[in-house]
Amino acid sequence: MFKKRPDAKTIIAILLAITLAGSIVYSAMCLAMAPEAGADESVRVRSDYILMLSQCCLGLLVMFVPSVLQRRWTWPIPDFMHILYFIFLYCAIYLGEVRNFYYLVPNWDTWLHTFSGGMLGALGFVVVDQLNEVRGVPVKLGPKFIGIFALCFAMTVGALWEIYEFTFDGLLGLNMQKFRLENGVELVGRAALRDTMKDLIVDLVGALLVVGTGYIGARRKDKARREAERSR
Incomplete structure (x- = not known):
């Protein structure tokens, strides 16, 4: 008998794990040799590699969170959600931190936060949809509640x-x-808050785009279900 070929989710997960593990080794080696301060802003210093190492270690741990939750609560998370999650981790940690896309690619962080907001909004819909499918539960959650929950879920994680x-x-x-600027000067007032608030705002934009689309789909699905119940 032929062995079952690995699916796309498994292949992407393996590639991500190998990439992050290799990045951990790379950042640890660079950390041991990095200077405390650089002669110019293009030189990476110890704090840069500490951030890179911590992000890679965290990424290697959290990439397994969906699988653990799926086994713990026996809720099937669609493969496309796993794949989106792995792509996000790759773009945020490997490309963003290790390959320095946060500084090389304009608005890289903004696009990632928009993507993550939409991804988390979609996950919120998946969670509630699974609750609606549980047998023996007399309450069916409506489209408005699903949309509000998905939006709040995305913003809470953000x-x-x-x-x-x-x-x-x-x-x-x-x-x-x-x-803090790359030359070490700390920002004050609204300038110091700009990055955090921008991240939260684009999280909201991404979540609203997905939640709005999902709400329309959930409303149509709910309407079709009600019509089917009346016709029985």
Whole structure:
């Protein structure tokens, strides 16, 4: 008998794990040799590699979260959600931190936050849809509730991410929230808040785009279900 060929989700997961593991080794080696301060802004220093190492380690851990949750609660998460999640981690950690796309590609961080907001909004719809399919539950959640839940879910995760960035900026002396310029000068007032607020706003934009589309689809599905029940 032929062995079952791995699906796209498995192949992408393996490639991501190998990439992140290799990046951990690379960033650890560079950290050991990096200077405390660079002669110019193009030179990466120890704090840059600390951020890179921490992000790669975190990425290698959180890439398994959907699979763990799926086994824990026996809720099937669609393969496309896994694939979107893996693509996001690759773009955010490997391309963003390791390959320095955050500085090389204009608005890379903005596009990633928009993408993640939409992805989390879609995940919110998946969660509620699974609840609606549970047998023995007398309550069926309507399209409006599903849309509100999905939007709140996406924004909550986005806010938790900003808390994570704020916390580790303070603990490790990092600059994930971009409150400090590359030359070390700290921003003040609205300028210091600009990156965080921009991230939350584009999270909202991405979530609204997906939630709005999902709401229309859920409303049509709910209407079709009601008509089918009346015709019985």
